[in-house]
Every structure is written in C-alpha cells, then in structure tokens.
Amino acid sequence: MYQKGIGISDIADNIGISRAYLNSSFQKELGMSAQTFLIDYKMHKAASLLVSTSLSVKEIANNVGYEDQLVFSKAFKKKFGMSPKNYKTHKEMMDKFNEKQVDDPV
Secondary structure (H helix, E strand, C coil): CHHHCCCHHHHHHHHCCCHHHHHHHHHHHHCCCHHHHHHHHHHHHHHHHHHHCCCCHHHHHHHCCCCCHHHHHHHHHHHHCCCHHHHHHHHHHHHHHHHHHHHCCC
C-alpha cells in the first residue's frame, strides 16, 4: 500500500474514519502523527532495501512510494543523517569490519 503513494487521507477513507480521528489515535497510542509514522515506516523499509538488495536509489525510492528521488533522498537524510548512498556504503563498511573482527579475534 505504501508503495503506491497512498496517503493518510486514503487510509482514513478506506477504514471509514476521518483523517483527524486517525491522527489523534496515532498521537494517543504512539506519540506521533499518522503521517510521521508512515514516513518513518517508508524510511526504515528503504534502509532495509538499501542494505539487502542491489536496487538503485531511484528504484528504492519508487518501491517505498516516492516518485521524486530528490524528495526521497532529502527525507532519508533527515531521518538517518546521511544520504541513501552513504548509508549503503557505511553499512557495507561496517559489515566488512564486523566480519574481519570475527575472522581475526584479538
């Protein structure tokens, strides 16, 4: 559902409640708006795809519902403090470092 660019209003309409009620329910239960939750979910899904697939950043952006790669990259950087490309590179370096530590215990 999130891959198709469906928004909070679409979700609220689909389950038969108002957007305001959906947001207040999220705020009460999770301490964040439904929109913040959806963006957070998309960013974590994107982070997972970055490190577990060979998809391009543009393909991952599309997979999590962003048509514009620049908008996606800005949202990703806001969430994780680095660009999607840097995130993938950093994760790969950390994995290699951790593998070396297992292979060469001190």
